[in-house]
Amino acid sequence: MVYLTRIEHFNAAHKLYNPAWSREKNEEVFGKCANENWHGHNYELYVTVKGQPDPGTGFIFDVKKLSDIIQEHVIEKVDHRNLNIDVDFLKGKMCSTENLVIGIWNELKPHLPVGVLLHCLKLYETPKIYVEYFGE
Amino acid sequence: MSKKVAVIRKEHFNAAHRLFNPIWDDAKNEEVFGKCALPNYHGHNYELEVKVTGKPDKKTGYVMDLKVLSDLVKQEIHSRFDHKNLNLDTKEFRKLNPTAENIAVVIYKLLRPHIDKKNDLMIRLYETPRNYVEYPG
Numbered sequence: 001m002v003y004l005t006r007i008e009h010f011n012a013a014h015k016l017y018n019p020a021w022s023r024e025k026n027e028e029v030f031g032k033c034a035n036e037n038w039h040g041h042n043y044e045l046y047v048t049v050k051g052q053p054d055p056g057t058g059f060i061f062d063v064k065k066l067s068d069i070i071q072e073h074v075i076e077k078v079d080h081r082n083l084n085i086d087v088d089f090l091k092g093k094m095c096s097t098e099n100l101v102i103g104i105w106n107e108l109k110p111h112l113p114v115g116v117l118l119h120c121l122k123l124y125e126t127p128k129i130y131v132e133y134f135g136e
Numbered sequence: 137m138s139k140k141v142a143v144i145r146k147e148h149f150n151a152a153h154r155l156f157n158p159i160w161d162d163a164k165n166e167e168v169f170g171k172c173a174l175p176n177y178h179g180h181n182y183e184l185e186v187k188v189t190g191k192p193d194k195k196t197g198y199v200m201d202l203k204v205l206s207d208l209v210k211q212e213i214h215s216r217f218d219h220k221n222l223n224l225d226t227k228e229f230r231k232l233n234p235t236a237e238n239i240a241v242v243i244y245k246l247l248r249p250h251i252d253k254k255n256d257l258m259i260r261l262y263e264t265p266r267n268y269v270e271y272p273g
Contacts, residue, residue, distance in 0.1 A: 011264065013152035013179040013221075032219035038152040039219040040179005042264050082152075082176035126150065126181050 003119055004060045005048040008070050010079035013040040014095040017084075038082060044130075045074070045104065046122035051115060061116045069111050074104050097125045101133040109135070142189040142258075143198075145205045149218035152179040153234040156223070177221060182239070183262035184213065186247065190255035199255060212246045236263040240271040248273065 015038050016030040026034040033039070047070055051060040078087055083095040089103040101123040109118050124130040154177045155169040165173040172178070186209060188200045216226055222234040228242050240261040251257050262268040 009264070011178050011180055013177040035219050035221070035225070037221035037224040038177050038179065039150050039221065040152040040177065041150055042181045080171035080174050080178040082174075082178070085176045086174075126148070 001050050002053055002060055003048050003050045004063065004066075005046050006063055006066045006070065008045045008047070008067065008075055010043050010045070010075050011040065012043060012078050012081050012083050013038040014083040015039065016094065016096060018094060038084075041125050043078075043100075044124040045070070046120075046124075047108065047118070048120040048122070049112065050117050050119040061113070066112075066116075070108065073107050073111050077107070078104075097123055097129065097131045098133075101131050105133055105135055138191055140189055140191055141199050142187050143200055143202060143205075144185050144187045145202050145209065147184045147186070147206065147209045147213070149182050149184065149214055150179065151182060151217050151220050151222050152177040153222040153229075154178065155233055155235060157233060177223070180263050182217075183265075183268075184209065184243065185260040185262075186243075187258040187260065188251060188255050189258070190252070200252070208247065208250050212250065213243055216246075236261055236267065236269045237271075240269045244271050244273055 015035060016033040017026050017036070018029075021029070047066065049061055049066065053060055077089070081087055083090055083100065089107055090099065093099045093103070101121050104123070105118065105121055112118055118135065121133045122130055154174060155172040156165050157168070160168070186205060188205065190199045192199050216228065220226055222229045222239070229238070232238050232242070240259045243261065244257060244259045248257055256272070258270065258272040260268060260270045
């Protein structure tokens, strides 16, 4: 089994704010991330697929096609957007990096061809903070 | 030692913004600024490099104590911009488009009065890992 990773990036605004709680409670739990007028990040998304290299091409999957799929089904929806307001697959959810990576997995997986298995998504919110999701 | 040396402190802050000129209509803003003009804001991890150049002090060997420079950036820059919406939450960008260029110039002006006149100051601001601006004053 070989693992192939494509890195993409997007820039977005968000805030961490649970509408069921008071402002004080939100500030207590989320600190500056609860700022009502949003803040933002440069997100880096690592998409890893796994498979056996095709004997004809030597590829698990054409990485340009993988990039196009990520662009069309993920980046177009989130890049230069407000995650809380503009993104359909996050409606009603807390816009944490954890929930974002699960949402991206669900958007991406149905669009990968048969035989190309999504192995892992790694999502950096900042250079020091990232989450990993294996679809488990 | 009488040679000039540059010392650099790296800091970072996260903020939301949009690029928008209020004297233009939405179509013109979108034409000029593209996705950066979208109304609900987007955001960045800004990486800031503050470079101070001068002759090391004879007693300390320092051009400038980098802990002092770090505290200065926290006091003057983080307190204003970190986890804020630059367009809505800061007086500096209420009427100034928060491009990386303008942010670098504003940061320079905020820090310059606190740095010894005999030293030079230069601001390098990364808006993304691939886009950055420099302002040497």
